[in-house]
Amino acid sequence: MGCKFNIISSIFLIISWLLIQTAAFSSIHDSNISSLCTQTPNTNTNFTNNRDEVLTNLTNNAPHNYGYSIAFSSSSGNYLDSVFGLALCRGDVSKDNCTACLSNAKGNITTDCPHNRRAIIWYNFCYLKFADYDFYGQIDSKNKFCTKSVDNAHHPQKFYEKAVHLLGGLSNRTGDKEGMFDYGHVSFNINLKIYAMAQCSRDISSCDCKKCLEIAIDNLQDFSNSSLTIPLGGGSYTGSCFVRYEVKNFLYKNDD
Helix, strand or coil, rough: CCHHHHHHHHHHHHHHHHHHHHHHHHHCCCCCEEEEEECCEEHHHHHHHHHHHHHHHHHHHHHHHCCCEEEECCCCCCCCHHHHEEECCCCCCHHHHHHHHHHHHHHHHHHHHHCCCCCEEEEEEEEEEEEECCCCCCCCCCCECCCCCCCEECCHHHHHHHHHHHHHHHHHHHHHHHHHEEEEEEEEECCEEEECCCCCCCCEHHHHHHHHHHHHHHHHHHHCCCCCCCCCCEEECCCCEEEEEEECCCCCCCCC
16 A cells, blocks of 8 residues: 555656646746837727738648748738738747747737737747738848847857857858758857857748848847957847857757
8 A cells, every 4th residue: 555655646746747847848938038019000900800810820820831821811901901920930849839839929919019010029939920011021120139148258259259150150051941940059168068040031032041140140249348248148039030049058959
């Protein structure tokens, strides 16, 4: 009896631990990074209906299309009420994580930007945007923001050169990669590696992907007021591409 009780107790503890780890994982990694809303007001019910239809189509279709989808709707009203949308999941995440991320993004983009005709929301695993004009095939570098770690490199100039060289290589290759997604790492010293990733939205060309990533990398330079403050991690996000680097392996594809 005592042995059976111990087995049951052990199973219960293992299940509890797994649930805790899963909850912690979700809260750390699948989080809302930022959102941007235009000042263009939307008080049109037709536009809202089209927007909701587009967001639903994007969240339903993208996970089954390798994490990418575009959608258009003019079902309600006239052409002026049309909505164009785009969804993109990170190239290294699973279909389930893509689905969960876009589901959260769909709910929050309408909460954060309820009366706007143009909006974008970024998560760690995905981003989602809509607008009242056809933006497909155009580099969107106006929608942008950056993140950075609170810790800075102890040898900033060397670290900066290594990180920029790694990101520069990714910007040259990503447009020709499957899914316009690429990643890699470089050794900084015997104890430290720098991991990085780059991705573009698949509505833009390979050439424009490179241009977009170069813009994103240039935006990272805004982090430092001098060569003495280079963050150990950072990300640069636009409406068409993004880059990220860290000193810990944040990727789900490991090339070690």
